[in-house]
Amino acid sequence: MPKDQSKIRNFCIVAHIDHGKSTLADRIMDVTETVSKREAKEQLLDSMDIERERGITIKLTPVRMNYTYNGEKYEFNLIDTPGHVDFTYEVSRSLKACEGAILIVDASQGIEAQTLTNVYLALDNDLEIIPVINKIDLPSARPGEVKKEIEDVIGLDAENAPLVSAKEGTGIEEVLKQVIELLPSPRGDYDKPFKALIFDSYYDSYKGAVSFIRVFDGKVKAGDKVRFFATGKEFDVTEVGVFTPRSTPVEELSAGDVGYLCASIKNVSDTKVGDTITLAVGGAKEPLDGFKEVSPMVFCGIYPTDGARYNDLKDALEKLKLNDASLMYEPEVSTALGFGFRCGFLGLLHMEIIQERLEREFDLDLITTAPGVSYNVVRNNGETLLVSNPSNLPPAGDIDHMEEPVVKAFLYTPPEYVGPIMELCQDKRGTFIDMTYLETTRVKIEYEMPLNEIIYDFFDSLKSRTRGYASLDYEIIGYKESDLVKLDILLNGEICDALSIIVHRDKAYARGRGIAEKLKEVIPRQLFEIPIQAAIGGKVIARETVKAMRKDVLAKCYGGDITRKKKLLEKQKEGKKRMRQIGSVEVPSEAFMTILKFDK
Amino acid sequence: MSAAGIYVHIPFCRSKCAYCDFVSVCEGEDKQKEYVAALLREINTGRKIFDGEADTLYMGGGTPSCLYKGAVKEIADALRSAFGLCLNEFTAECNPDTFDDEKAKELKEAGVTRISLGVQSLSDKALAAAGRRHDAFTAKEALKRAVRCSFDVSADMMLGLEGQSEEDVKEFVSFVSGEGIDHVSAYMLKVEAGTPLAKRVEQGLILPSDDDCARFYDVAYGALEENGYRRYETSNFCRNGKICLHNIKYWTMADYLAFGVSAHGKIRKHRYYNISDVNGYISSVMTGTHGYVTEEELTDEEELAETLMLGLRLEDGIDVGTIESRYGVDFKNRYSSALKKCAPYILFDGRTLKIKPEFALVANSVIAEFI
Numbered sequence: 001m002p003k004d005q006s007k008i009r010n011f012c013i014v015a016h017i018d019h020g021k022s023t024l025a026d027r028i029m030d031v032t033e034t035v036s037k038r039e040a041k042e043q044l045l046d047s048m049d050i051e052r053e054r055g056i057t058i059k060l061t062p063v064r065m066n067y068t069y070n071g072e073k074y075e076f077n078l079i080d081t082p083g084h085v086d087f088t089y090e091v092s093r094s095l096k097a098c099e100g101a102i103l104i105v106d107a108s109q110g111i112e113a114q115t116l117t118n119v120y121l122a123l124d125n126d127l128e129i130i131p132v133i134n135k136i137d138l139p140s141a142r143p144g145e146v147k148k149e150i151e152d153v154i155g156l157d158a159e160n161a162p163l164v165s166a167k168e169g170t171g172i173e174e175v176l177k178q179v180i181e182l183l184p185s186p187r188g189d190y191d192k193p194f195k196a197l198i199f200d201s202y203y204d205s206y207k208g209a210v211s212f213i214r215v216f217d218g219k220v221k222a223g224d225k226v227r228f229f230a231t232g233k234e235f236d237v238t239e240v241g242v243f244t245p246r247s248t249p250v251e252e253l254s255a256g257d258v259g260y261l262c263a264s265i266k267n268v269s270d271t272k273v274g275d276t277i278t279l280a281v282g283g284a285k286e287p288l289d290g291f292k293e294v295s296p297m298v299f300c301g302i303y304p305t306d307g308a309r310y311n312d313l314k315d316a317l318e319k320l321k322l323n324d325a326s327l328m329y330e331p332e333v334s335t336a337l338g339f340g341f342r343c344g345f346l347g348l349l350h351m352e353i354i355q356e357r358l359e360r361e362f363d364l365d366l367i368t369t370a371p372g373v374s375y376n377v378v379r380n381n382g383e384t385l386l387v388s389n390p391s392n393l394p395p396a397g398d399i400d401h402m403e404e405p406v407v408k409a410f411l412y413t414p415p416e417y418v419g420p421i422m423e424l425c426q427d428k429r430g431t432f433i434d435m436t437y438l439e440t441t442r443v444k445i446e447y448e449m450p451l452n453e454i455i456y457d458f459f460d461s462l463k464s465r466t467r468g469y470a471s472l473d474y475e476i477i478g479y480k481e482s483d484l485v486k487l488d489i490l491l492n493g494e495i496c497d498a499l500s501i502i503v504h505r506d507k508a509y510a511r512g513r514g515i516a517e518k519l520k521e522v523i524p525r526q527l528f529e530i531p532i533q534a535a536i537g538g539k540v541i542a543r544e545t546v547k548a549m550r551k552d553v554l555a556k557c558y559g560g561d562i563t564r565k566k567k568l569l570e571k572q573k574e575g576k577k578r579m580r581q582i583g584s585v586e587v588p589s590e591a592f593m594t595i596l597k598f599d600k
Numbered sequence: 601m602s603a604a605g606i607y608v609h610i611p612f613c614r615s616k617c618a619y620c621d622f623v624s625v626c627e628g629e630d631k632q633k634e635y636v637a638a639l640l641r642e643i644n645t646g647r648k649i650f651d652g653e654a655d656t657l658y659m660g661g662g663t664p665s666c667l668y669k670g671a672v673k674e675i676a677d678a679l680r681s682a683f684g685l686c687l688n689e690f691t692a693e694c695n696p697d698t699f700d701d702e703k704a705k706e707l708k709e710a711g712v713t714r715i716s717l718g719v720q721s722l723s724d725k726a727l728a729a730a731g732r733r734h735d736a737f738t739a740k741e742a743l744k745r746a747v748r749c750s751f752d753v754s755a756d757m758m759l760g761l762e763g764q765s766e767e768d769v770k771e772f773v774s775f776v777s778g779e780g781i782d783h784v785s786a787y788m789l790k791v792e793a794g795t796p797l798a799k800r801v802e803q804g805l806i807l808p809s810d811d812d813c814a815r816f817y818d819v820a821y822g823a824l825e826e827n828g829y830r831r832y833e834t835s836n837f838c839r840n841g842k843i844c845l846h847n848i849k850y851w852t853m854a855d856y857l858a859f860g861v862s863a864h865g866k867i868r869k870h871r872y873y874n875i876s877d878v879n880g881y882i883s884s885v886m887t888g889t890h891g892y893v894t895e896e897e898l899t900d901e902e903e904l905a906e907t908l909m910l911g912l913r914l915e916d917g918i919d920v921g922t923i924e925s926r927y928g929v930d931f932k933n934r935y936s937s938a939l940k941k942c943a944p945y946i947l948f949d950g951r952t953l954k955i956k957p958e959f960a961l962v963a964n965s966v967i968a969e970f971i
Contacts, residue, residue: 527945527962550814552964556787556835557913559607559850560864562906563871569909572968 002190005256007072009183010214012079012094014122015104016112020134023166024104024175025063025078031172032065032076034244062212062258063245069180076179077258079199081118086347088473089292092121093199093274096290097214097258100128100183102175103156107133107141107163110149116412116442117471119154130178131158137165153441186216188255194218194226194277195284196253196261201271203322207239209265210247212258213277216288219254225280226263229287230272234280235263269325296328296344297405297476298351298371298455299388301498302358303340305365305578305589310339316362317341320354327354332389336498336582337367337592342389344374348455367580367589369498373451376403376479390500393486396537402502403479405451408433411462413470415443420465428453429504449474450482450504487512489519490533490540494583498592505536513542522591525549530585603655604867605849606679608639609860610661611878614698618731618800621792623862623876624662632668635861635878638885640678642859650857650867654683656846657690663718665694665703673710679859689845691716691754696734696742704749714752714844716785717742721761722772729762730789731796740775747780752842754783759820760813761789762805769816773823782842786820786835788813814961821957834913834960851910853903869898900927905971912967917947917954938969 015021028034065076079098081091095101101122105111122129131150133143143163150158162178164171200212220226224237241249242259253259265271273294276287304313317329328344345351351371358364374388378400387393409430411421415437422432422445430447438444449458454474462470487508489499499519503511512534519532523546534542557565579586612632613624625631657679664672672692679685691714692707699717707715721727722736734742746753755776759769776784789807791798801807808816821831829837833851836844849856858865861881863874872895875881898906904927911918920931932939932950939948945959945966955963 527959527965549810549962549965551788551810551817551961553834553961556785557850557910558847559856559858559866560862560873562850562864562910563873566902566906566909569964569968569971572964573971576968 003254003256005188006185008075008077008186008256009100009179010077010079010098010186010256010258011100011102011179011183012081012098012122013102013104014081014115014118014129016106016109016115019104019106019109019112019115020166021080021104024102024132024134024164024172025080027166027169027172028076028078028176029063029065029245030169031176032067034063034065061245062243064242064258067176067180069177074180076176079258086345086349088117088121089294090200090273091118092125092290093197095122095125095127096288097197097199098125098127099186100130100179102179103129103131103150103154104134105131105146105150107135107143107146108138110142110146111153112468116154117473120412128183129154129156130175130182131156131161132164132171132175133158133161134164134166136163136171137168153439155439186256188215188217190217190219190255192217192255193282193284194220194224194279195288196220196277197288198228198271198273198275198277200273201268201325203268204262207262207264209262209268209271211261211265211271211277213253213261215253215255215257215259217255217284218279219252220261220277220279221252226261226277227280227283228270228272228275228277230275230291230293231270233270235265235270237261237263268323272325294326294346296326296346297373297451298345298347299342299374300345300351300371301332301334301337301340301369301389302329302343302355303334303337303367303369303498305367307338309364312362313341313358313364313366316358316364317343319362320357324354326350334369334391334498336496336580336587337369340367344388348459365578365589367498367592369592370501371455372502373405373455375405375484375502378402387502390486390502391497393502396486401481402484404482404484406477406480407449407451407454407474408477409447409449409454409472409474411445411447411470411472412438413443413445413466414441417466417470418443418445421445421462421470424458424461424465425449428456428458429506448477450480451476452502452504485536487515488535489515490531490535491519491523491582491585491587492528492530493533494585496582496587508534508536509541512536516542516544519591520544520546523585523587526586528584602849602852602854603653604650604855604857605656605658605846606654606683606685607846607856607858607860607863607865608657608659608675608679609858609863609874610659610664610667611635611861612666613661613663614666614695615731615733616796618729618797619789619792619795621795622662623878625878627878629668631878632671634882636667636671636674638882639675639860642885643675643678643682650683650855652855654685654857655688656849657685657687658846659690659692659712660716661693663695663698664692665698665707669706672707672712676710676712687711687713689714689752691844691846693718694742694746696739699742699745701745704745704751708749708751712751714754715746716754717746717756719743719755719772719776720758721764721768722775723761723764723768725763726761726768730758740779743776743779743781752783753781754785754844755781757784757786757820759786759788759816760808762807764808764816766816766819769819770823773820773827777824777827777829782829782838782840783844784820784824784829784837786817786824786837788817788835817961830915831957831960832915834963851914853907853910869903871896871898903927904929908970909967912953912955912963912970915954915957917952920951920953935970942966942969 013021062079067074079094081094133146147158150156162171162174195217196213196215198211198213201209204210222237222239227234239249239262240253241247274291278284304310321327326346329341332342333339374386377385377387379398380400425447430449433446436444483505484502485505485508487501487503488495516532516534529548530546532544533540578589611623690712692712693716695718719739724735757772791801824837828839831837832843855867856865861878862876865872875884875893924931947954955966
């Protein structure tokens, strides 16, 4: 039976951190009686601790709600979106699953940088946008001015924007009214062959990989044989359902619906975000457009602090990988750090999230090496290698040339920050491409830049130079030849492989000096003097010295001091366990992390 | 097994020094009497837990010299009758400002043979900053008095005091040496949490750094050696064989009994600590049978670790044969990696293990490899 698509609204919420996305989502669920208040607490759309702490969402958990308006029953599908450049592609796929978006703007803060990237993405996907002014309960609220900002900066008509306090639950019904009246309903064709977009997936130990789908045309039910365009693989559908927000099986999903599909798929990498599912027999000829193969762009080594926990780390990565097709890892060995893994991530945030999850959810203590990208290395004999671990770089004499990944970076900023941004991009080896005034208050700047520079400290520098107003988006455009060198760090004369990085020759001196200075701060004084050197090839370009320790004893030790002293020594010994022995030097685990922290 | 030592803690002071976190209170004669009564009671029950011999007595504090007249003798007599003591050494810690002729006479009569004077510095500036009650003149008089009364004398010297200089350290050594004092304990100031000094440091007081302290120590060490003292333990120097017989027991794992508030004792593998507040101690002893708050039985492993930790503070180091026979370990084998790692800092000939004198101040790093 074809469904009445005019009674369906598929939409998402776009907002800057802290502008109240989760709270508004909760209130909407309250009003539509989707979950009880007590349940709502546990059911918050942001499901992971880390996400909640950082105010970002990585996993998208959609929810279906029912709402009666003017005697008519409507069905809402709310799809949440993450708000970080690492996940731009995922966001764009979620947006593609919607017809409209609610744009939340804080009544006192106004429009902020992060809002814009997603607003533009939504506009790119032809979504209808309803602006909503939130936090009107705050004494500092200035809804009139914020409305004007929305009109001036984004160019949306904000005259009738609902004034809401998600916290106090006021104005929510007006939002729902506008969702119904202003957002378009889906216009799929029930009679065409089944065609659905995967906008997320997760692994369930009973059902296998579960795809979150938006059905554009046709219908699907358990028992159908379906085909995934990207992989060409076919599977028998075992279950289809909707999110209430719990997974609830239904008979059939059809054009306009948002729901999930299970087909005993063993691996989430078979359910790629952005892929199109159709029927194996008599299916659609063409997939939906916009599919991209997501590949890791940022790499680092991850090692257990306690070498004995290598297998625990391996198990933990396996478990995370089940739910995260974009996470890559393979075993590697470091002279300094022992056995560990080289891991690949979508970006720095993705990397941090994985690290934190490994530490929190699996109770692992980790040592992480500096993040890097993968380089094309062309040897003198013409052979090409892909190198993501600096230690695997062939000797400089064998290398004909090297290529590094380059991105096209789009920066959106108020005009007053154009100068500082261009200075920053120049400093990061960027090549200016274009600058456009989107309106009088908004400039779009395009640069071509090495990805290596972006993952280093670009994002933080950008935020600090523009007081958070500029936003960044980028896409990989390929590899370009570059004058790259391997920068080694020597501790007491011995190379520490875990500290080596690949860097542009012009940057090597500053980076080398910066790392040596940082290490001097974090390596504790030991019984002998420790030279810290940064070197390219055999040539030392920077040197610092950790002076020998002169005193570590409590001078006196009598009857009453013995127990205390013993405890102190045990503590010292405990501390030593967290150290890595690099040649004769004891290096605290933090040292490997510290060099990731960006020097300004 | 050598004879045991006895430690008695006297928690009274005329005032509290800025850096001190020992258990000490400023109380008058009434409280002191109450305390001594409790102490005597603990001593009389202490006999039950120890049936060996003791040959040294050390009265520390606090300031034993600020006890009411007659108290030291009272306590010493109680110990003598309880344990049938035949003492080779009886030390009393004294502060220069409470060690007058009368006190010297009183202590002599009580049987005290050795006076440990809390001089700390002979610089008026440094003494005042540390909140000591005495000045350099008083300290010098007290030292001379102790020598004159033919006590064995030890002078405490503190390194790292606010405003201290290398000159101060040299002058100290030259004075005590000239006065014929044969024992010096050189301590480094440690800022203990909760003390007035810690508060001042929080508020921005800059004390000499660890490197400065190490330098002061080297200066003191050099000056003392020049004057014929040897460093028999990390912070203790003596000449003419005048080592402290009581303190050496701590470092050689001999037994020691402990009486008084917060005192720590060890009998074979049994370690115990007394309650650390004065009133709590008094009521516990007067109503119960003893003042212990904690007891522990050392395992062989713990005892071995302590033996190494303490023995490596001694100039003579550790006797490998004794350890091997006592704990049934093959020393070289068991500690092969520590011996290798610490090779530049130790002297090891297979029979004894010691830390090289020039690394005495970083002994913790070495010891940590062995425990």
